[in-house]
Amino acid sequence: MTDAAARPVLEARGIVKVFGQHRALDNVDFAANAGEVHALLGENGAGKSTLIKILTGAYHPDAGELLLDGQPIHLRDPLHGQGYGIGTVYQEVNLLPNRSVSENLFLGRQPTRFGLVDRRRIDAQARDLLSRYGLDIDVRAELSEYSVAVQQIVAIARAVELSGKVLVLDEPTASLDRNEVQRLFEVVRGLKAKGLAIIFITHFLDQVFDLADRVTILRNGRKVATQRLDTLNTTDVVRMMLGKDVAFEHHPTALTGSTRGQVRVAFKGLNRKGLAPFDLAVHEGEVVGVAGLLGSGRTEVARLMFGVDGAEGGEILVDGRPVTIRNPAQAVAAGFGFCPEDRKLDGIFGDLSVRENIIIALQAKLGWFRALNREDQVELAGRYAEALDIRAANHDMPVKLLSGGNQQKVILARWLAIDPTFLILDEPTRGIDVGAHAEIVRTINRLREEGLALFVISSELDEVVAYSNRIVVMRDREMVAELAGPDIASDAIVQAIAGTPQEVRP
């Protein structure tokens, strides 16, 4: 099939979506053709999910229009979209775990006889329908008794039955194993052959190359490109996802002054189910950067280090002494700090004041019976707010009213207050306006110069390059490469992430 013959079924033109101050989507065009699988790629915060929500009717665009078969449409909600033929299957299956498979397929349109639901007919039709998807299961059993893969196929069957023009698959493979993925892909290929337009969202690049015909890549709310996949290789795709361009450089000037000190924290063979064992030592006054795509295991490593998820093996040494970290409280006691990826959900206490947010970790470390008095609290909050240049009208205002950058600095201040030995930062610049990025980067550099050991995860390659002494590259839940000194260059990182080993220096 050539592009010229392709007919766009669902088209989005010039879509803009603004949340508060933040432009989540900026003039994005997108078109899904009949009989193609169109992959949508981008890191967290790139605007993927916002675009999908607009395409399915969950959000309303602030500007731009949607066209279905060339006709403009205005979707009120996903149900309305479904009526137009746009069906969606989400990662977390949005079906009813407590009801039978057949009821999940027919809810809302059960055939009735004399006002009563005709169960026998539903079951027969459900069996019939699923057999077309190569599924031979007891349709009267509860949905929750089946694996996620089967549930996904049931969800697809329902979506196709109800919609039948466009099928949106939002990370359907995230919790499937290899065989299940293949089974799902066979189903999707069958639907593609029937002429459905399929929009496929995932962060597994190999799956994109396996299944999709075209790819649209988003970055920071803008469309980078829409291209046929047979003209691309993995390196191209990773480059488009992570870098504005490949011209950014490592700034060795920022690092020449830093002399690496003693080993502060050492992880030896730390592992957990779904994460390969890793060894890592972080020195005093050193930043170890982590690069890798979403789902490569970056966040899992951070959670393991901080004891959010318990390790299944390996040991942790702080200043040469072994410590046990089975929960975050022990991590704090060992002098660790952790700024998580989702600041709003896991980081700040939105309704508490700036001051309370700053002292909370220190207070937790001190325990219930050594409460900080108010003067101490005010003094501490003032000191760190000044040190980190936190801009708030006063320190008694709720932290949720601050900008993203200042919230991030409040969390940093919280950990600095406990006088940490080791700080873990997961995506410190996510969701912060671009202008404030530089400031966070500066702060990280300053903390390093003050002798702190830091472990920083980021999908912004130019930033990682700007502050890291060493960079660890993760792929498929494994640390696959470590780059240091002059090796730190965007190209080497992109290639290590894409997994083209012939080009990566060991």
Add this chain to the structure above:
Amino acid sequence: MTRSLRPLLATTLIFLFAYLLAVTQHPAMFSTRVLGNFLTDNAFLGIAAVGMTFVILSGGIDLSVGAVIGFTTVLIAVLIMWLSLHPLVAFAIALTVAACFGAVMGAAIHYLKVPSFIVTLAGMFLARGGASVLSPDSIGIQHAFYSGVSKSYILMPGGGRLTVVGIIMLAVFAVAILLAHRTRFGSNVYALGGSETSAALMGVPVARTTIAIYALSSFLAGLAGVVFSLYTSAGYSLNALGVELDAIAAVVIGGTLLTGGYGFVAGTFIGVMLQGLVQTYIVFDGTLSSWWTKIVVGVLLFMFIVLQRLVFRAGPRRT
């Protein structure tokens, strides 16, 4: 066998075992006379518990049930004795008022996004208070219709009497079983209990269903009030104090998951019967304080909550 059947099976077995135990000690309990009284005495609780079953299946709770029963008995007494209406007209008015009351609570729960616990708690105070305002004292009902109803029954083999109120309860259960398991409305109730988000995405009319569920619960509480009125021939604002809690207990003992989504109306019937059995046993025994009923119900409730945890914690997976 589906997991949700297991608590129901357990309840049934416990009921049969308890009944057997009671009969071996008091053989007189094995008779249709006892059965007849059993159904009559628990009719109002059973009817209220049916409404509660729908509410709990959908993931909510209705604390106003006992107060609505009390209010209905007072309203009926006022309409018959003070306004001289025919009892059937009074029943129709009372049931309409109750259903509207429930619909308003359902609308508040859905549109104001307030937890059902709070809304129905407010409803409980309103209904109880309203009943006291209508009449703080008990009003006796003297009417030919009432005496006629109390005299009519179907004689069962063995001399047991199946009274009108007993028949009403059985009919309510029969209709409710069809409603829950064989209609779209029933499916929607279970869908809400499973996941409200998914249900909305799958096209379940969430607003309409929520309002209908609470209207149904209050309507059945009203019907329980009618039955209570026929049973006691009086209206009193403090009637049926705490019946909502007995109803919740019957629903949970009947195998319905308190968090919604799983359960059977038939289970509630056995739940009610089990509570009735304990009461009857205590009457037959004669030496036990009636408070033992509460203790047994408490123990049963606790057992069932533990049982449900065990059944639902680790579900078996098929491939």
